[in-house]
Amino acid sequence: MSIPKSYLCAGLLVALPLLACAGESGSIDRRIAVEPGGEVIISNVSGSIDVRGWDRNEVQVTGHLGEDVERLDLTTSGGRTIVKVVLPRGSSNDGDAEISVQVPKNCSVEVSAVSADVSSQGVLGTQRLKSVSGEITADISGDDSEVRSVSGDLTVRGTGKPISLRANSVSGSLDLTNGAGKLDVVTVSGDARVQMGETSEVRGRTTSGDLELRAKLTRDGRVDVEGVSGEITLRLVAPGGLSTEIESFSGDIEGCLAGSVERVSKYGPGTRLNLRTVEGGGARVRAKTLSGDIDICDH
């Protein structure tokens, strides 16, 4: 049976736009050469993003794009590589994409997600990872790094190398292990558990979540933590001694240094602990709460 050419042409004219609208769903495997030491910017609304550092000067994206995803953009220019899962205009954030991105291990990485979970391993450069409700699990070794979420939980592993790290969550929790250097941690209602090696500076704030910090402070180390109703637990090793300025309006001050706790006033509420374990210096610890308890020990 022969089909008239005019029918074939008409059929192609109808089919091509439909194919274009159908998008780039299904498995993907794309690769692009990039400049060493550049920046890779990754965004995906929903699904997952898994970032891995490798020894090649290439970015490779593999994974699966859901039916509602329009396409995957992978471009590079001037040391800036963009990996972007594009949803159709007016989409209501339903397009799932599960992507794994291999990046040069010395590059810096910036990841933006909405509900997508984010994980990262083997990247040595600066990382800026943020998600609204997705969880973030990352190995961080680059200086000036940041992990941020609104309601997603944050799990961060350091390498023990001193870096500067900011971790911020509204209602998600933070679990940081093997950190070192400088840390700025903020949560509103999520709990924060922080375990650090050699630590020069920690700034922490929680509203109703609990904050637990275990760290070995340098001789001129600084810890400045504040809570409203959340409890603060400090286990601080300070070879150069410790100087504390701790006060709670209505919470208790406990722990192995609590023997020196005094009342702020004879009749009103409030306790404080101002002491020096070594004369003439040492690491400084400042902790304040409204009603949360403060538990401090220097070992």
Add this chain to the structure above:
Amino acid sequence: MNLRRVKSIDELAQNVPPPRDLWPAISAAIEAEKAAQAPGAQRRPRWLPAAGMAAAIALVAVGVFIGRSLGPVKFIETAGTREAAANVLPAALRDANYRKERDVLLVEVQHKLNDMPAAERTKVAASLATLRRSIGEIEAALGSDPANALLQELLVNSCQEEMRALTAVRDSGNQET
């Protein structure tokens, strides 16, 4: 001493006069109490908590305004520094700016919350409510202890934290690439 066994209540004396006139002392005590309650004679004026709260709110406004608007500015000791300090906005205007900024943020955050899935919206809204409740608790404590430096510091920091959290929620999910 006359000791006699009493066999019924009726045998007790109906009227036992005090050994001395007690009225002058009672009258003096009443007069002293009246004098203490007279306007201007209280040890702690009633307006003091209100004034403390007003001062605390002004402090918050100053702290938040400085934190948001002037925070990154590095003050270098120059001839113009004093002049710049003299041009600082009046406290009332700063307070108005803070409230205005916060009101705008709240509207934007509400839009963002409406777009969130229900479970996430509940979680985030609860956190924002926690922040607001914490600020309320600090303000209440300041009402009874207006001069408490710890409470003032916590209030300023909590208000700044609320603005940061509101901004984070408002900006969440914006694609930057």
